[in-house]
Amino acid sequence: MILANVFCLLFFLDETLRSLASPSSLQGPELHGWRPPVDCVRANELCAAESNCSSRYRTLRQCLAGRDRNTMLANKECQAALEVLQESPLYDCRCKRGMKKELQCLQIYWSIHLGLTEGEEFYEASPYEPVTSRLSDIFRLASIFSGTGADPAVSAKSNHCLDAAKACNLNDNCKKLRSSYISICNREISPTERCNRRKCHKALRQFFDRVPSEYTYRMLFCSCQDQACAERRRQTILPSCSYEDKEKPNCLDLRGVCRTDHLCRSRLADFHANCRASYQTLTSCPADNYQACLGSYAGMIGFDMTPNYVDSSPTGIVVSPWCSCRGSGNMEEECEKFLRDFTENPCLRNAIQAFGNGTDVNLSPKNPSFQATQAPRVEKTPSLPDDLSDSTSLGTSVITTCTSVQEQGLKANNSKELSMCFTELTTNIIPGSNKVIKPNSGPRRAIPSAALTAVSFLMLKLTL
Secondary structure (H helix, E strand, C coil): CHHHHHHHHHHHHHHHHHHHHCHHHHHCHHHCCCCCCCEHHHHHHHHHCCHHHHHHHHHHHHHHCCCCHHHHHHCHHHHHHHHHHCCCHHHHCEECCCCCCHHHHHHHHHHHHCCCCCCCCCCCCCCECCCCCCHHHHHHHHCCCCCCCCCHHHHHHCCHHHHHHHHHHCCHHHHHHHHHHHHHHCCCCCCCCCCCHHHHHHHHHHHHHHCCHHHHHHHHCCCCCCHHHHHHHHHHHCHHHHCCCCCCCEHHHHHHHHCCCHHHHHHHHHHHHHHCCCCCCCCCCHHHCHHHHHHHHHHCCCCCCCEEECCCCCCCCCEEECCECCCCHHHHHHHHHHHHHHHCCHHHHHHHHHHHHCCCCCCCCCCCCCCCCCCCCCCCCCCCCCCHHHHHHHHHHHHHHHHHHHHHCCCCCCCHHHHHHHHHHCCEECCCCCCEECCCCHHHHHHHHHHHHHHHHHHHHHHC
16 A cells, blocks of 8 residues: 555656646747748748648649739638648748848748738838847948048048948959949940849849948948038939939839839838837837848849939938829828838938948937937827737847846836836747746746645655
């Protein structure tokens, strides 16, 4: 009898320890179904290796061919295929800008997500992986941004955009690709056709995708004190070929043309994701990341939505695609809103000024180089669709704020950012989820107590 009780006791203890050590008991059911994201090319390979996923993916692609979303979802087979694929790696996949198979990756991404959108959305989620680097990383890598290490008096008189061109010529790769796009974009085809815009755009894309940011940013975002410098900055992308046209199309029509191309659509979505004016950050940029915004802006150059400076003013920074809202009809309000994301964007303006001044985000700068423009609070913009990058944006912002506060040793106050910082230190946010798990909440604390009670009862029974 005693041996039987001892055996029961040991078995019970073993099961209790297993339950306490299992990931499900520690992390809860919220993690069920979460998968770390992979690039869409790899996700497609994983799907192809599984018969159920590959057959449903082929079905979905057939459903999307020549049909709008409502027609597609009216078909039960199409709807079932979409539901199955939402549980596959294809749903959470992302792409890297400039990757070897970028176009293929983006085609796979949009083949899934175009079926999930509710019609034509104003803002679309970015198919690209979130940017984690900062402007300060570029400054440390190159130390070639405008005015660094120079006498302030000399720096104020110098043409930083000319200096940027000279710096590019000292780098073989930058010099080669810059000479290539200048040659192509300046080559006149006929008296009526000043250049081959398609080839010019391709050469510009190669330059901005293959040349390091410390060179391309310096040419695009150099700070200027006079009109000659600002005009050189405006001429960086050879606007007479790559940007300007005889007439300005309607901005919504231009957006529609852009969204028919997977690359252009992706770059525009990435710009909106990283440069949309945010009301919760110090700089008006999402997660206070200037680098992400500037990279997204540069990523649109060489497409139908190519932006550029509208004039050669050295003081006012205004950029825009080559379009207007004339002839918008009852869509004029939406058109103006789309255009303002370029022409009156405090995030983009602050980011350009920050790079030109050689500064990055600082929560409490002693001598700020410029006055950050706060985002207007007149209207609220629609939120992005729920996806991986959107669900992690809050966490990125909080971590950025917390890190800055800890590094600088700032005195704590009652601001929203610091209260969120304190919250982040005491909670765990599940990747890819909006759910928060408190370390000491839930049934976990009850498990050890129950186990100890049961063990005590068995020990008492054993002694009897």
